[in-house]
Amino acid sequence: MNRKKVAVYGVILALIVAIYALVTGLSNAGVLNSYYSGILIMVCINIILATSLNLSTGFLGQLILGHAGFMSVGAYAAALFTLRAGLPDSIDFPIALLVGGLTAALFGLLIGIPALRLKGDYLAIITLGFGEIIRVIIINLDFTGGARGLRGIPRETNFSWVYLLAVLTVAIIFAFIHTRHGRAVISIREDEIAAEASGVNTTYYKLLAFIMSAFFAGIAGGLYAHHIGILNPSKFDFNYSVEILVMVVLGGMGSITGSVIAATVLTILPEALRDFSSYRMLAYSVVLICVMLFRPSGLLGQYEFSLTRLFGKLSGSKGNKTTKNPASGGEKGA
C-alpha cells in the first residue's frame, strides 16, 4: 500500500509539473498571449477562492456571503505592504501575500467569534454585513486610496506564483480534510449535536475552518492585487462573493475537484461569452436556484477525483476499495 501511495503521489506531482511546463512552454513560444495568460492567472486565483470557500460552506456547512470581503482585506493589506515596506523586490512579494492572508485571517477571527458561537444562520448575515461594511470603510479611509482606488501596485504576480499557490491551497485543504481535524469539521456539517456529544469542540473547529477559509481568501486577494496593479473597492462587492459561491455550489459542496473544475469553467466561460455579460448574474441566479432544487449537493456532490481508484479500475484489481471519500486519493491541480 505504501509503495502504491508513493507511486500515486509521484504521478500527481508529475501531472502538476507537466501542466506547469505546458503552460509556460506555450507562453514562451508565444502561443498564449498576455490576454490568455491573464485569464489563466484569474483561473488560479478563483480556484484558490473557490476551494477555500468550499472548506467553510461545503465541508463545515456554514454559508459565507462575504468571501470577497476577506479577499479585499487581504488584497489591500498585501498591496499596502509592498507599497510602504520598501523591502527589496525579491522578498517583499511572498511576505506581502503572507501579510494579506494573516490580516484576512485576523478579520475572520474577529467576525467568527461572535457568529460561530451560535447555531443557525447568523454567520451568513454577519459575513454579508462585513463584506458591505469593509467596502464602505475602504472607500472612506485615506491610506487605502478611497473610492479612486489604490494605484501603482507592482505587478509581481505571474503564472508561476499563482499556479504554485493554487496547487498548495488545494493540497493543504485536501490534506486538512483527511486529518482528524478535517473529519471533526465534516462531522459538524453532518450533525452538530451529535458531533458535540462525541466530544468535538464545535466552536473551535468552526472557527478553525472559517479562519483557514479567510486566510486563503486573503492570499488570493494579495495575488489579485499584484496581478491587476490597481485596487478598486467596488470590485469586491456582494456579486463577487456570490460568483465564488456559485462556483462552490455548482461544483459540489464538499467536492474539491468540483470547485477546481467549476472555478476553471466559470472563469473562462464569461470571457468567451462577453456579449451576454448583462445576463450573467441573471443566469447565475437561475443556475443557483435550479441546482439547489434538483441537485442540492451540487453537480459533483461529494465526489472526488481519485487516481488510486482510476488505477484500480484500469488494472481491474481489487485495489478500488476506497469508495466515497478516497483517503488515499489524489487531487489534480488546475
Added chain:
Amino acid sequence: MGFISQVINGLGLGSIYALVALGYSMVYGIVQLINFAHGDIIMVGAYAMFLLLTVAGAPLWAAVLGSILFCVVAGVFIERVAYRRLINMKAPRISLLITAIGVSIFLQNLSQLLFTSSGKTIPSMFDLGTLEAGSLQVPSGSIINILTSVAMMVGLSFLVNKTKIGKAMRATSEDAAAARLMGINTNHSIAFTFGLGSGLAAVGAVLYCNTYPMITPYMGGLLGLKAFVAAVLGGIGSIPGAMLGGYVLGVAESLTKGYISSSFTDAVVFGILILVLLIRPAGLLGRNVSEKV
C-alpha cells in the same frame, strides 16, 4: 429640540424597517429560513408603484393597493416555485438559504435589465408638508410612517392571534408535522405567511417611496439586511419584537446620522447586530428555546 425631531425621524425610518422585519420574522418562525429575497420584495413593490403611478397613470389609492397586491402574488409565487419543494423534502437549511440568495439576485438583475440600473424618481405621494408643534418641526412622512406601522402591527396581531388562519400559522410554526396530523394544510399556511410578509413589505415600500422618492434595483439589499438586523434585535419569530427592533434600529441610525456621521450608519447597524448576538442572542423580546435532540 433637535434631539426630539431626530428621534421622531428615526421612528419614521424605523417603521419601514419594522414592517419589513415582520415579514422576516414570520417566515423565519414558520420555516426557519432567512428569506434573503424579502428585501427585494420592497424593490418589487417600489417599482410596481412607479409603473402604476407614472406609466399607467393610476390614482394614488389604486397604485398603493395594486403594488401591495402585486407583492402578495409575487411572494406566494416565489414560495411555490423556489422554496416549497425544498421545504417539503426537509432539505438542509443551507440549501434553502442559497435558493433564497438566488431569488434575491434574480429579482435584482431582472429589474436592472427591465429598468436599467439608474435610479427612478417616484412622484410625490402623501405630502402634507412639515408639521409644527411649538418649536418642534417634523416632516409629515415620519408621522404617517409611524401611524401606518402601528396600525399594521395591531392588524397583524389580531390576524395571528384571533383568526383561524392565524391559529394555523402558529400551529405550523410550533410543529409542522403535528399540525399536519391535526388536519392543517401546512403548505397553505406557509404560502399565506409568505404572502402576508410580502404584503407588509409592500406597505413598507409605499412608505419608503413616500419618504425617499428615489428607487434603484439594488435598494432592497441593504434595506432588507437592516430589517433583518431589526428582526434579530427584537427577537426573531416575535411580532412585537420585530416592531421594537425596527424602531430601535431606526432611532440608532438617525442619531448616528445626526450626531456622528452619516457614513457610519451601516457600521453602527451591524455593530448592534454583533452586540446582540454576543450578549442576548435570542433578542430583546425573544424566548430562549432549548434545542430538542
